[in-house]
Amino acid sequence: MSEKKIYIFDTTLRDGEQVPGCKLNSTEKLNLALKLESLGVDIIEAGFPVSSPGDFESVSRIAAVIKDATVCGLSRAVQKDIEVAGAALRHARRPRIHTGIGTSDFHIKSKFNSNREDILQRAVQCVQWARNFTDDVEFYAEDAGRTDNEYLARVIEAVIAAGATTVNIPDTTGYCLPHQYGEKIAFLVNNVANIDKAVISCHCHNDLGLATANSISGVINGARQIECTINGLGERAGNTSLEEVVMVIKQHKDLGFYTSINAKELNPMSREVSEIMRMPVQPNKAIVGANAFSHSSGIHQDGFLKDASTYEIISPDEVGAECSKIVLTARSGRSALAFRFQKLGYDYTRNDIDVLYERFLEVADSKKEVLEEDLQQLAKQYTTDTVLS
Ligand code: KIV
Ligand code: ZN
Numbered sequence: 001m002s003e004k005k006i007y008i009f010d011t012t013l014r015d016g017e018q019v020p021g022c023k024l025n026s027t028e029k030l031n032l033a034l035k036l037e038s039l040g041v042d043i044i045e046a047g048f049p050v051s052s053p054g055d056f057e058s059v060s061r062i063a064a065v066i067k068d069a070t071v072c073g074l075s076r077a078v079q080k081d082i083e084v085a086g087a088a089l090r091h092a093r094r095p096r097i098h099t100g101i102g103t104s105d106f107h108i109k110s111k112f113n114s115n116r117e118d119i120l121q122r123a124v125q126c127v128q129w130a131r132n133f134t135d136d137v138e139f140y141a142e143d144a145g146r147t148d149n150e151y152l153a154r155v156i157e158a159v160i161a162a163g164a165t166t167v168n169i170p171d172t173t174g175y176c177l178p179h180q181y182g183e184k185i186a187f188l189v190n191n192v193a194n195i196d197k198a199v200i201s202c203h204c205h206n207d208l209g210l211a212t213a214n215s216i217s218g219v220i221n222g223a224r225q226i227e228c229t230i231n232g233l234g235e236r237a238g239n240t241s242l243e244e245v246v247m248v249i250k251q252h253k254d255l256g257f258y259t260s261i262n263a264k265e266l267n268p269m270s271r272e273v274s275e276i277m278r279m280p281v282q283p284n285k286a287i288v289g290a291n292a293f294s295h296s297s298g299i300h301q302d303g304f305l306k307d308a309s310t311y312e313i314i315s316p317d318e319v320g321a322e323c324s325k326i327v328l329t330a331r332s333g334r335s336a337l338a339f340r341f342q343k344l345g346y347d348y349t350r351n352d353i354d355v356l357y358e359r360f361l362e363v364a365d366s367k368k369e370v371l372e373e374d375l376q377q378l379a380k381q382y383t384t385d386t387v388l389s
Pocket of ligand 1: 140168
């Protein structure tokens with residue numbers, strides 16, 4: 001079976017940067033864009049040019065220097081937005097305009113006070129405007145996750161006929177279950193006559209913690225692009241996390257997909273984004289969290305020390321993380337203690353470890369983690385006791 005490429009569309013600089021406190025200046029955005037390009041992302045959503053003069057400048061500067069990746073600017077289905085996005089992207093080697101409109105009845109009625117036919121025409125119109133600036137136009141059907149599938153299929157068919165080359169099916173509110181999102185993509189594959197003329201894109205939010213699962217379900221059902229952010233940053237509970245989808249695809253070769261991401265750069269990139277956006281990464285975050293390769297319970301540590309693959313499906317080296325850690329707590333066992341002493345240069349016998357383990361447990365019960373200095377103290381005391389006895 002020949003593998004199919006999944007295009008990685010990074011929106012850290014647009015959806016990610018919308019997070020309160022994560023705003024970047026134009027030089028910071030430019031530096032991150034260059035790093036995203038080295039990471040291997042296919043499309044960089046650089047910003048929303050009409051939103052502020054600063055964002056216009058950021059998108060223009062990024063467009064001028066990025067060589068390999070496509071540079072994308074967001075717009076609403078508003079002529080002025082699209083013209084400004086076109087202007088910001090004019091020096092890009094591969095410019096893409098991302099334009100669209102809400103298609104769920106929530107959006108049609110509450111946001112636009114409109115009706116389905118009018119929205120369908122506005123969708124077609126915005127794609128036509130965008131095509132005046134570039135042949136690479138992505139249409140988003142905002143809140144597609146809660147849009148009626150029959151109507152969504154009509155909109156998608158019409159925008160492809162108008163020239164959209166990528167069709168984005170956002171689960172804007174993170175509402176869908178993985179099988180529902182997958183069925184939505186399959187419905188479009190089977191019911192949009194011209195779907196072969198466009199790439200289907202997943203843009204899933206994480207309100208129910210399902211963004212990664214939904215994106216994977218999307219590609220299993222025919223989507224070929226995933227929109228995601230470093231560390232899963234994004235509106236509210238965030239977007240699909242880039243590192244997670246990339247590693248799901250890499251680990252599950254059986255899915256028959258690949259991406260162009262250089263996995264060894266995932267941890268350095270995560271740290272870079274966390275620092276520059278002043279957004280700490282939760283320690284138990286998959287792939288890039290501080291505990292992603294830490295083992296602390298005795299049963300796990302014993303298995304891991306015999307063979308790392310008993311408790312690790314990814315080696316830290318593969319994703320550019322520091323080597324696996326054996327953390328000592330009151331739940332740790334003798335083999336972990338012996339291992340940590342060995343790393344400090346103490347080659348204790350089994351009997352030594354039996355004695356030291358009892359003392360270790362006393363220390364461990366009194367604090368959250370037993371550190372290197374505690375081990376040194378235990379070793380020193382043990383040497384003194386042995387000499388005296
Ligand atoms: O979540 C969403 O629907 C979006 C669109 C603007 C693509 O971010
Ligand atoms: Zn979004």
